[in-house]
Amino acid sequence: MIELGIEEKTYTLNLGPQHPSTHGVLRVLLEMEGEYITKAEPVIGYGHRGHEHMAENRNYHQFLPNMARVDYLHALAYNQGYCMAVEKLLGITVPERAEYLRVILSEFNRISSHLVWIGAYLLDLGAFTPILYCFDDRENLLDLLDRITGSRLTYCFYRFGGVPLDLDDEFIAGARAFIKRLRTRFKDYNNLVTKNVIFINRTKGVGLISQEQCLKYGLTGPMVRGSGIPYDIRKSEPYSAYPAFDFEIPIGDKGDIMDRYLVRLREMEQSLRIIEQALDKLPNGPIMAEKVPKRVKPAEGEVYQAVETARGEFGCYIVSQGDVKPYRIKLRVPSFGNLSILPELAVDTLVADLVAILGSVDVVIPEIDR
Amino acid sequence: METKTGDPLIKLGRLEKYLNLARANSLWPLTFGLACCAIEMMSAGMARFDMDRFGAGVFRPSPRQCDLMIVAGTISKKMGPAVIRLYEQMAAPKWVIAMGNCAISGGPFYYPGQYAIIPGADLIIPVDVYIPGCPPRPEALLEGILQVEEKITKRGRLRKFRDVKG
Amino acid sequence: MLKDKLKKALAPLDLAQVADGDYAKTGYHLEVAARPEQMPAVAQAMLSQGCFLESLTAVDLRESFTLVYHFANFHELCRTVVHASLAKGAEAPTISQIYPGADWYEREVYDLFGIRFAGHPNLKRILLPEDADFHPLLKDFAAEAAND
Amino acid sequence: MGIPQALSDFSFVLVYLVAAGLFALGPIILAHLIAPRSYGASRDAIYECGMPIIGSAWIQVAVVYYLFALLFLAFDVDVLFLFPVLLAYGKGYAWLDFIELIIFVGILSLILVYAWCRGVFNWKRKQVTP
Numbered sequence: 001m002i003e004l005g006i007e008e009k010t011y012t013l014n015l016g017p018q019h020p021s022t023h024g025v026l027r028v029l030l031e032m033e034g035e036y037i038t039k040a041e042p043v044i045g046y047g048h049r050g051h052e053h054m055a056e057n058r059n060y061h062q063f064l065p066n067m068a069r070v071d072y073l074h075a076l077a078y079n080q081g082y083c084m085a086v087e088k089l090l091g092i093t094v095p096e097r098a099e100y101l102r103v104i105l106s107e108f109n110r111i112s113s114h115l116v117w118i119g120a121y122l123l124d125l126g127a128f129t130p131i132l133y134c135f136d137d138r139e140n141l142l143d144l145l146d147r148i149t150g151s152r153l154t155y156c157f158y159r160f161g162g163v164p165l166d167l168d169d170e171f172i173a174g175a176r177a178f179i180k181r182l183r184t185r186f187k188d189y190n191n192l193v194t195k196n197v198i199f200i201n202r203t204k205g206v207g208l209i210s211q212e213q214c215l216k217y218g219l220t221g222p223m224v225r226g227s228g229i230p231y232d233i234r235k236s237e238p239y240s241a242y243p244a245f246d247f248e249i250p251i252g253d254k255g256d257i258m259d260r261y262l263v264r265l266r267e268m269e270q271s272l273r274i275i276e277q278a279l280d281k282l283p284n285g286p287i288m289a290e291k292v293p294k295r296v297k298p299a300e301g302e303v304y305q306a307v308e309t310a311r312g313e314f315g316c317y318i319v320s321q322g323d324v325k326p327y328r329i330k331l332r333v334p335s336f337g338n339l340s341i342l343p344e345l346a347v348d349t350l351v352a353d354l355v356a357i358l359g360s361v362d363v364v365i366p367e368i369d370r
Numbered sequence: 371m372e373t374k375t376g377d378p379l380i381k382l383g384r385l386e387k388y389l390n391l392a393r394a395n396s397l398w399p400l401t402f403g404l405a406c407c408a409i410e411m412m413s414a415g416m417a418r419f420d421m422d423r424f425g426a427g428v429f430r431p432s433p434r435q436c437d438l439m440i441v442a443g444t445i446s447k448k449m450g451p452a453v454i455r456l457y458e459q460m461a462a463p464k465w466v467i468a469m470g471n472c473a474i475s476g477g478p479f480y481y482p483g484q485y486a487i488i489p490g491a492d493l494i495i496p497v498d499v500y501i502p503g504c505p506p507r508p509e510a511l512l513e514g515i516l517q518v519e520e521k522i523t524k525r526g527r528l529r530k531f532r533d534v535k536g
Numbered sequence: 537m538l539k540d541k542l543k544k545a546l547a548p549l550d551l552a553q554v555a556d557g558d559y560a561k562t563g564y565h566l567e568v569a570a571r572p573e574q575m576p577a578v579a580q581a582m583l584s585q586g587c588f589l590e591s592l593t594a595v596d597l598r599e600s601f602t603l604v605y606h607f608a609n610f611h612e613l614c615r616t617v618v619h620a621s622l623a624k625g626a627e628a629p630t631i632s633q634i635y636p637g638a639d640w641y642e643r644e645v646y647d648l649f650g651i652r653f654a655g656h657p658n659l660k661r662i663l664l665p666e667d668a669d670f671h672p673l674l675k676d677f678a679a680e681a682a683n684d
Numbered sequence: 685m686g687i688p689q690a691l692s693d694f695s696f697v698l699v700y701l702v703a704a705g706l707f708a709l710g711p712i713i714l715a716h717l718i719a720p721r722s723y724g725a726s727r728d729a730i731y732e733c734g735m736p737i738i739g740s741a742w743i744q745v746a747v748v749y750y751l752f753a754l755l756f757l758a759f760d761v762d763v764l765f766l767f768p769v770l771l772a773y774g775k776g777y778a779w780l781d782f783i784e785l786i787i788f789v790g791i792l793s794l795i796l797v798y799a800w801c802r803g804v805f806n807w808k809r810k811q812v813t814p
């Protein structure tokens with residue numbers, strides 16, 4: 001029975017937990033007038049698994065596998081962040097060869113994360129072919145990483161004090177072959193996607209983020225570089241072996257979705273450059289620090305270690321009270337800050353544009369919900 | 371967990387066998403990635419592992435058009451009611467694959483002090499096939515789908531793969 | 537140098553402690569101790585120097601809480617940590633009108649610790665289901681109560 | 685007494701209607717009979733991403749959607765006119781008929797061109813200044 005004379009104009013819709021464009025279980029509560037969104041409120045927590053609560057009743061070694069399951073697309077950066085934080089607490093210095101190995105594997109993992117994003121994002125915009133290209137490249141990369149780390153996605157490979165296994169010549173040959181192959185593939189991505197008129201119309205001038213908004217919302221990673229701020233932890237707060245390589249930080253100018261896409265695409269080329277230089281200058285020497293205590297029992301104190309992941313700055317903040325178990329671990333995850341700007345970006349946009357904006361934020365839900 | 375599907379009004383006997391053959395070879399999975407296993411499910415759908423070879427590659431977003439729910443990831447307590455609702459909104463005959471340790475028994479996130487997850491999909495919905503792994507490799511998901519097909523047609527689908535020599 | 541500008545900006549607020557941090561050991565360049573009531577002023581000072589709120593969290597020290605704010609800068613490497621100790625059951629003022637990004641962080645701290653933030657636009661749970669009645673990261677949190 | 689000639693002509697129409705009806709309802713009835721049943725509290729509820737729906741869909745909707753409905757109507761009528769064409773054309777020189785049809789459909793599709801120029805189809809994005 002239609003109630004006549006109702007003047008309720010806004011229509012409330014759940015862009016709910018199970019939705020192809022939310023890359024997982026994120027729910028956005030939309031209030032719309034016709035096609036235009038008046039209010040969008042992300043509701044998170046559907047992927048909350050309690051990593052920080054687990055950290056408090058596990059010792060430092062047992063928490064390592066969790067690190068790969070917070071942001072499973074760039075797991076090695078989280079391993080690196082956590083291991084470096086604990087090494088800072090224990091005062092261990094990692095030998096140079098191990099640092100090079102960590103940089104090589106983290107950069108490979110960054111490329112695989114960007115490949116997943118490009119594929120999934122274009123699937124959101126309705127293009128079905130690019131995800132096949134991206135996953136094809138990614139499978140070659142995963143074969144490479146699978147050889148040395150033993151897993152395809154949730155890597156738990158770094159240890160406190162270094163790396164347990166060393167690279168063999170087959171890995172290095174495979175890495176060089178992969179670099180050569182991926183470089184030829186960038187041409188395909190540009191022709192297939194970047195010059196695609198539908199993609200340009202859907203992303204140019206949509207989802208503009210100003211530098212002032214970046215500051216207020218604490219955005220990091222490609223979101224902030226897309227708006228023209230060259231903020232990359234590998235350059236602004238050099239850690240591990242990154243000072244030894246020269247690479248640029250690609251930045252956009254207007255801060256719309258196209259800029260963020262181009263930043264991620266060019267970042268992959270920079271990662272390839274880093275890996276090449278790392279493979280050329282790979283020093284010999286041990287891959288594990290000499291005296292790494294079996295039972296990790298750091299002194300009292302706290303540490304904050306920031307690392308650049310594919311989505312932004314991951315900060316591992318550990319408070320230790322001299323016990324075998326950490327007293328408190330806070331994981332500063334980039335997507336939590338990056339997503340908090342969505343309500344402001346979504347006002348007065350079309351629903352189709354909201355899907356494009358949400359995809360360009362590159363969220364990984366269990367990373368937001370921890 | 372009692373299964374929520376009943377028998378049809380008219381039993382077809384022999385024809386049911388052929389219907390099951392058709393159902394087994396066209397399992398349409400629901401796009402329902404919860405966590406890390408979702409990425410491995412996507413890889414299984416892509417070119418190299420290609421679920422389409424078994425008719426299971428057509429990922430449908432709406433449960434109305436699906437007959438296979440792959441629970442890929444951890445079911446948090448906040449997500450539980452949504453999983454039950456999606457399962458009920460699927461049309462019979464429907465099957466469920468619990469992919470990954472989290473969907474089987476809470477996996478790495480289950481311990482006495484856990485407050486946030488439902489340890490296992492079979493506590494809330496009837497599950498047909500369990501695929502262990504964290505995350506299980508795409509080949510494991512393919513074998514899981516073949517197991518579901520064996521369960522539907524009651525004929526050895528995996529036989530020809532198992533006997534392959536070398 | 538940004539650190540000196542920050543010290544100059546924070547000087548008028550007579551904070552408990554503004555000291556250089558030992559970057560090699562802790563990763564901080566500037567360590568500040570303040571009272572929760574001063575936090576909006578501290579946040580305003582940091583924003584005026586172009587720093588963004590990196591993260592906001594709490595630590596449950598059994599008899600009191602410590603609110604931990606991290607600020608960093610896009611253009612110059614200077615990480616500032618602000619410790620503000622808060623009695624149990626007390627309320628901390630919100631800084632979400634200065635840093636809109638803090639809105640979610642404060643909701644998360646409320647959700648996991650139960651610390652209320654005065655003046656927060658919509659302080660309700662962000663991670664746990666709305667009907668949850670416990671705060672998991674408290675040290676005396678008995679998990680069995682939540683699993684019934 | 686036979687059935688009057690006019691009535692028997694219409695019997696074909698009757699058969700045609702019954703066949704069309706069966707063709708439409710047949711699968712529904714068949715599925716209802718031989719498909720296994722599925723039970724569940726929210727089986728018949730509206731599917732909205734796994735969440736119970738909020739508010740109702742019966743609200744005032746933007747007028748632009750009404751224009752889309754009008755355009756569809758125009759082309760629906762267009763197709764309706766093509767039915768009698770089957771009987772009238774095809775006798776003489778086929779190419780002539782084809783060209784006439786193209787002209788007929790062309791004129792009617794001017795509606796689409798007019799609507800396109802008036803900008804019915806492009807959803808203008810409100811200028812969002814960051």
